[in-house]
Amino acid sequence: MLSDPKDYVRAAAIRSPRLPARVLSRLLHDRDTAYEAATNPAIPVPVLYRLLAAAAGRGSVTSREQEVDRLLGLGATLVAGLRNSDGSDWAVLADPNTHN
Structure with missing residues (x-):
């Protein structure tokens, strides 16, 4: 399906979550x-983080703590945060440019 002459068929094949990771990786590197x-919803989380970091103009992925520190330094306010017993965590920040 990836070599089908119809654009919509190729696009559907590329977005398929059943696409092997090595093929998906090759497609992500092709303009x-x-x-x-x-x-594609099957993009592995580490790959997704690298894509987001590259799109944001950063060459590497930062830890959550580093990113929170960076945003706090830019004026954001920590509204809520949680660290789960499995080590995962999240943070909610308020935008310094948003007025109530």
């Missing part, structure tokens, strides 16, 4: 297929 491949 002609990267846009569709980036919408």
